[in-house]
Amino acid sequence: MKVLKLIPFLFLGVFACQTPQDIDPNDPNAEQPASEKGTPTEVGQPVGAAFSQTIGPEGGSISTPDNKITFTFPAGAVSKPTPITIQPVENKAFVGIGLTYNITAPDTKLNKNAEMTLHYTPEDVEGAAPEVLGIAHQDQEGIWQSRVDVKVDKVNKTVKAPVSHLAHWAFYEQFFIECDKKEVASVEQVKFVVKFPERRTDAKPGDPYGDLMPLSPHQIISASRVVRRTINGVTDGSKEGDNYANVGQITEDRSLAKATYTAPAREPDNNPVAIGAEIDLKQLGHIILVKNVRVESGANLSINGSYDANPNVMLTVNGNKLQGAITDSTGLKMISFSIEGFHGDGVYGFGPNGGSQIIARISQFTIGTHGYYNDRAEWISGKATVTISNYKGKERPMIGKISGTFFRGTSPFSASAKFKAVPAVL
Incomplete structure (x- = not known):
């Protein structure tokens, strides 16, 4: 199991002290200092029926009917038997994963953090990676406050994060690839960008409910953060027997993390094509984000x-x-x-x-x-x-x-x- 503490190292250690040198600070698409207060969003509407269970001082767990999400309450989280209700709602977090879950209980405050577990599939994290999932709750002003402590288990395909209090909680993507098409014809182009959530960089230990940082809309990262581009896991998409003629070609924008993929003149043998970007997370090493594109020649x-x-x-x-x-x-x-x-x-x-x-x-x-x-x-x-x-x-x-x-x-x-x-x- 890997413990990921992405936010404090990446955003405090890297961005607080310097501006990327290859970015125009006047460019609205470039990495810019984030809003101190974050950007509010609307509250999602309920999706389906609520479900509830009584949790006692000994602890327990509540799962969604599809077992996609599990909430685990440790012993001592509540002082007496408490009916806890969970209502699925639309996820309005920036690049949210799945649904938001509104956790409520009458006249109750958690004495200890609960834990929210996402059982993810490759489709859930397409264009991103499980290592870059974050968790956030929506406060009374509609602003999403993200936590810094997330645990990723790739073997069991789970992402776990603490739930410090009863509120609307959701997972979201911290880094991801965005593209304008998922299916293309022969020689058609797809535009890709790598984004991360604009956020405050001055959070300090001791903030309410832990090291919380308010989120704002995602923006394009600096091209200097992109180590390499890949097609089907191979740098530049070329290797013996697997060249541009049958897998396509990537053209990069060297000022921002933008790129264009041009499909080959015929459907590739391995379809869809996996377009990847290896991102430098500085102290945390590198991750590879991947987006799949299907080439349909219709010929x-x-x-x-x-x-x-x-x-x-x-x-x-x-x-x-x-x-x-x-x-x-x-x-x-x-x-x-x-x-x-x-x-x-x-x-x-x-x-x-x-x-x-x-x-x-x-x-x-x-x-x-x-x-x-x-x-x-x-x-x-x-x-x-x-x-x-x-x-x-x-x-x-x-x-x-x-x-x-x-x-x-x-x-x-x-x-x-x-x-x-x-x-x-x-």
Whole structure:
């Protein structure tokens, strides 16, 4: 079991004496001194029915019906048999985990701290880590007062923290990754930021109920705190057999803890992709925060009876010209096209003349065209078309399909494709 005392070391020892050197103090997104009083939030509304149990001087425990949360009262916490009621309510704490629990008892004050235990799942801490969970109660002014003493047990997947008095109590994330999407198309981008809760840095021992610190909204941390970025646990996402081409790429903002992940041109073999950031907690060492992103290509490729359910898709829009290539995993079979006069959604055909062209490649040296002239100089068309059903411009996925007949000389073969990917807009 690991005892985590994150707040006093991290926020008192690090931030009280210095401002990060690579941050503009006038930037509202940078690490700034926190509000001394914290920022109030509304009180959450009840969620479901309350539950209660009588706790005597010998102590006891109360669990939620799903056993997600357990409150343990040690011997001597109350002086006489006391009915204690727990009402689940909405969690309005900044980046709260699960529900808030309002603990009440008539005319009662705890003589000893109780203990609140969270039985967490990976989904509960996605984008964060159990080591960075904190606990706080909401005071009468609506301000969340956080405690400094949290115990993490990764083996049993529990987080425990003291409950000093009867109030609204909730767990929250002290550091976490925030992203704008959890599912992306091929070559689509996801923006990531690493945040922590703005808070006071002058709490002193002897404050009521212990070393409490009022919380304010989370803000972006300094880039100097990010040691490295990872994809699937590997720095920069590259290693033998697992490079940018099949897992994507991370581009960092070196002034703040922001980054952009660009998905690969096809669905990766390991999906979802785990995007990580290793954070330096100074005296407490390093932690790795992880956020999962699923890449859904929505593409397929069929050429002359050969089918690929997960081809590479590359699209480019340059003015009124659309170019695309849908390639199988071997890189040998492909449909590529170039459309002049591109104007967004619609059906685009290909004639014997003009700038628009489309071909289907069967192998390295065998290419099929969309039509041919017969021996009477008549154009025989395979009626190949590219249909664009969704184009919203830059940074948005384009959806389309390709169909038609192609020819090796005069021998026909069928080829078709579906695609969904973000085009490069030049």
